[in-house]
Every structure is written in structure tokens, then in C-alpha cells.
Amino acid sequence: MSSPQPPPAGRHPGEPHGAGTSGRLNRLRAGVLGANDGIVSTAGLVVGVAGADATTGAILTAGVAGLVAGAVSMALGEYVSVSSQRDTERALLARERAELAASPQQELDELASLYQAKGLSAGTARLVAEELTAADAFAAHADIELSIDPDALADPWHAAGASAAAFTLGSLLPLIAILLSPAGVRVAVTFVVVLLTLALTGAVSARLGSAGVRRAVVRLVGGGALAMAVTFGIGQLVGVATG
Numbered sequence: 001m002s003s004p005q006p007p008p009a010g011r012h013p014g015e016p017h018g019a020g021t022s023g024r025l026n027r028l029r030a031g032v033l034g035a036n037d038g039i040v041s042t043a044g045l046v047v048g049v050a051g052a053d054a055t056t057g058a059i060l061t062a063g064v065a066g067l068v069a070g071a072v073s074m075a076l077g078e079y080v081s082v083s084s085q086r087d088t089e090r091a092l093l094a095r096e097r098a099e100l101a102a103s104p105q106q107e108l109d110e111l112a113s114l115y116q117a118k119g120l121s122a123g124t125a126r127l128v129a130e131e132l133t134a135a136d137a138f139a140a141h142a143d144i145e146l147s148i149d150p151d152a153l154a155d156p157w158h159a160a161g162a163s164a165a166a167f168t169l170g171s172l173l174p175l176i177a178i179l180l181s182p183a184g185v186r187v188a189v190t191f192v193v194v195l196l197t198l199a200l201t202g203a204v205s206a207r208l209g210s211a212g213v214r215r216a217v218v219r220l221v222g223g224g225a226l227a228m229a230v231t232f233g234i235g236q237l238v239g240v241a242t243g
Contacts, residue, residue: 032205034074034163036198038170040224042066043194044231046178050187051235059178067171075164082156089148096141107141108133114144173197191228198224 045066046059053059100107108129116125132140142148174194181189198220206216 032166032201034078034166035170035201036220037074038067038070038167039173039194039197039201040227041070042171043174043190043224044227046174047187047190047228048231048235050178050190051232052238054183054186056179060175063171063175063178067168067175070171071164071167074167075160078163079156079160082154082159086153086156089146089153092146093138093142093148093150096146097138100137100141104133104137107137111137111140111144170197170201187232191225194224194228195221 042063046063049059049062111133112122112126112129115128116122118125120128129140139150142150174190177193178186178190199217202217202220203213205211206213
């Protein structure tokens with residue numbers, strides 16, 4: 001068995017490096033947001049309906065309708081958002097490519113000045129600019145001027161699919177919990193299941209994003225509890241008013 005290879009010099013284990021980092025974080029963001037929205041919105045919906053009408057049929061109808069509508073809405077919104085971002089990035093890259101073709105010397109001077117502005121001496125900045133231009137002028141300008149990797153543009157279909165799938169999975173948890181629980185405790189069971197799930201997704205998303213776990217968990221659990229409490233209270237008021 002071969003021994004594990006150490007990380008390249010200048011890198012630390014666990015730090016995100018490489019061209020795929022932006023795309024991975026974008027998919028993570030879409031997935032986590034989709035799951036959290038699915039959990040909270042569907043939980044609020046079914047708990048609110050349970051507060052007004054405790055029949056299983058009414059809860060199931062509302063839950064399935066909310067799941068489908070939410071998944072479609074999340075996917076469409078993510079697709080439009082990422083498509084707009086991708087169109088903007090492509091337009092910027094096309095303009096940069098045209099500028100390189102029209103005035104390469106001026107672009108070289110610009111690249112050197114940008115590196116000098118980052119703290120390099122004039123001679124070192126010029127040398128770096130010349131070497132990067134010789135290797136791949138377009139990639140060098142896209143990186144320092146636009147902060148865009150031409151080979152790792154966000155994919156709107158991937159983002160939309162991840163968002164819709166995550167929303168659906170998140171929605172199924174409170175829907176299953178409230179439908180399978182005894183009528184007398186279904187709301188309480190749903191509260192517990194949703195809050196535990198939100199705590200788990202908050203912890204996982206924080207770990208993957210190298211963020212603070214406690215803050216993410218408290219934020220999600222607190223928001224979810226508030227949403228369910230409000231919708232359940234409104235449902236009870238509506239049920240009393242129409243009963």
C-alpha cells in the first residue's frame with residue numbers, strides 16, 4: 001500500500017484549492033438552501049394546516065402541493081440566477097479576449113500594473129506579467145482582472161437540479177413525520193423532527209463550508225422553530241374563525 005502523499009508546498013490540508021472550488025461551493029450553496037427551504041416551508045405549511053384542519057387528507061394535499069410548487073420555484077429561480085451570472089461572465093470574458101487581440105502590449109502593461117498594485121516591485125510585476133502572458137495571457141487576465149476561471153463557469157442546470165432535489169428531500173421529512181405520527185402528537189413530533197434535521201443540515205453545511213457550526217445551527221433551528229410556531233398559531237386562529 002502506498003503512503004499518502006503530502007500536500008503541495010505552500011498548501012495546508014483542508015484548504016480549498018483548484019479551479020473547481022467555485023463550482024463546488026455554488027452547488028453546495030444551492031443544495032443547502034434548497035434543503036433548508038424545503039424543510040422549513042413544508043413544515044410550516046403542514047403544521048399550519050394541522051392547526052386549522054387536522055384531517056390527514058387536508059395535510060397531505062397541502063404538503064404535496066407545497067412540495068411540488070416549491071421544488072419548481074426553487075429550480076426555476078436558481079436556473080435564472082445562475083444563467084444570468086454565466087451570461088455576464090461570458091460577456092466579460094469575450095470582451096477581455098477581444099482586448100487582448102486588439103492591443104496585446106497595452107494589456108501586458110495593464111497586467112504588470114495590476115500585480116504591482118498588489119505589492120510586487122515594478123520589475124517583479126513586469127516579470128510575472130510576461131511569464132503569465134507567455135503561458136496563457138487570457139487566463140492570466142481573466143484571473144486578476146475578473147476573478148473568473150474560464151474553465152469553471154457555473155452551470156445553471158446543475159444548480160437548478162441540485163436545488164430542486166434538495167428541496168424535495170427536505171420537504172419529505174416534515175411531510176412524512178406529520179403523516180405517520182398519531183393525530184394527538186403529530187405537530188409535536190413534526191416540531192422535533194424538523195428542528196433536529198435543521199440542526200444536522202446546519203452542522204453539515206458549516207463543516208463543508210469551513211464556517212462556525214454553532215452559529216449555523218442556532219440560526220437554522222431558531223428560524224425553523226419561529227416559522228412553525230407562527231404558522232401553527234395562524235392555522236389555529238383560522239380554524240377557530242371558520243369552524
